[in-house]
Amino acid sequence: MKQIILTSLLLAAMAPAIAQTADRLEYSLWPLEKGSSLSVYADKAYIRSSPSVQGTIVDSLLPGSPVIVDEVITANPLTMKGMTTAWLKTHYTTAGKEVKGYVWVGLLALNTLTKDGTTFVYGLEKRSVVSENEETLTVRIKALDKDHRILDMKEWTVPGGENARSSESKLLGEMGLDSVKEIFRLNFSGDACGLPTDYYYFGWNGNKLLTLPGKSNTFDAGAFAYTETLIFPKEVGGQPGKILKLMVSEQYGEDGETVESKTVKREVYTWDGNKATKQ
Structure with missing residues (x-):
């Protein structure tokens, strides 16, 4: 004992x-399973053309906006605010159009x-x-x-x-x-x-x-x-x-x-x- x-x-x-x-x-x-839906937590989340802060900004989302997990990119994690997390390859629909891009996990709820x-x-x-x-x-x-x-x-x-x-x-x-x-x-x-x-x-x-x-x-x-x-x-x-x-x-x-x-x-x-x- x-x-x-x-x-x-x-x-x-x-x-x-x-x-x-x-x-x-x-x-x-x-919850990063492929196909799952997550929401933006940050006051503004940038969607980028590649999994990097050097990637071109293709869109920005407000808190509560949903995104779908397509793939977790673990090869190039980013550290901000003391947190080291992966990037997500994601897609979502806005104004009737599908948008694809990458978002840092730390910006999500x-x-x-x-x-x-x-x-x-x-x-x-x-x-x-x-x-x-x-x-x-x-x-x-x-x-x-x-x-x-x-x-x-x-x-x-x-x-x-x-x-x-x-x-x-x-x-x-x-x-x-x-x-x-x-x-x-x-x-x-x-x-x-x-x-x-x-x-x-x-x-x-x-x-x-x-x-x-x-x-x-x-x-x-x-x-x-x-x-x-x-x-x-x-x-x-x-x-x-x-x-x-x-x-x-x-x-x-x-x-x-x-x-x-x-x-x-x-x-x-x-x-x-x-x-x-x-x-």
Whole structure:
């Protein structure tokens, strides 16, 4: 049992250093399968005639504009804002005409969701090296209208490297929060045991993105599990005007299955229609 825990800790400690040496982002953060559709994240994305900043600009696209993946060009990655990513050979249709060209992956959204005429895109602003074994990613979410104009945005920093090998997002509805029309949830996950999955929540009131409490889950097979759960007013056990957070920590025994100890804590946040305040 102790050997399992030690091995997990060693792998978690070594992986970020390896990622730093490579000095690049894993392309797995973006869904780059051939034929898949991605959206522009940057305020303006140039489409070029070749996979290089020396390539002639053939078009430019606004945030939220869709492009189709034809091929990932890994032979000539570009580094900007601390991020090293590939170029895409892509095509899309504008004004009834098909346009073909190349776009740098770092200008594209990690995911895009649309509801009731508002489009939410999120992507990476930059990658920063904090120390030999630590890096961070600056993430930004943008709310767009049907004409691709930015209505509001939020920016924050998340752990990078092995802590951010995949990302997902989802629209949850208003969940009973006053003045909120939609809740946007996204997460970043590591790819090894013992690395957390961190969730970030934002409420949308039609004009502004409102920061909500987040949560984090961590699991190391046979060793421990830590789970946070948010309960909104509309959910079972929810309370009007409040967001509840349950935090459960479990330690497993030598057999890796029996729970030897368990602690449960709770936090309560009051919601005034604009922000959540921890009681």
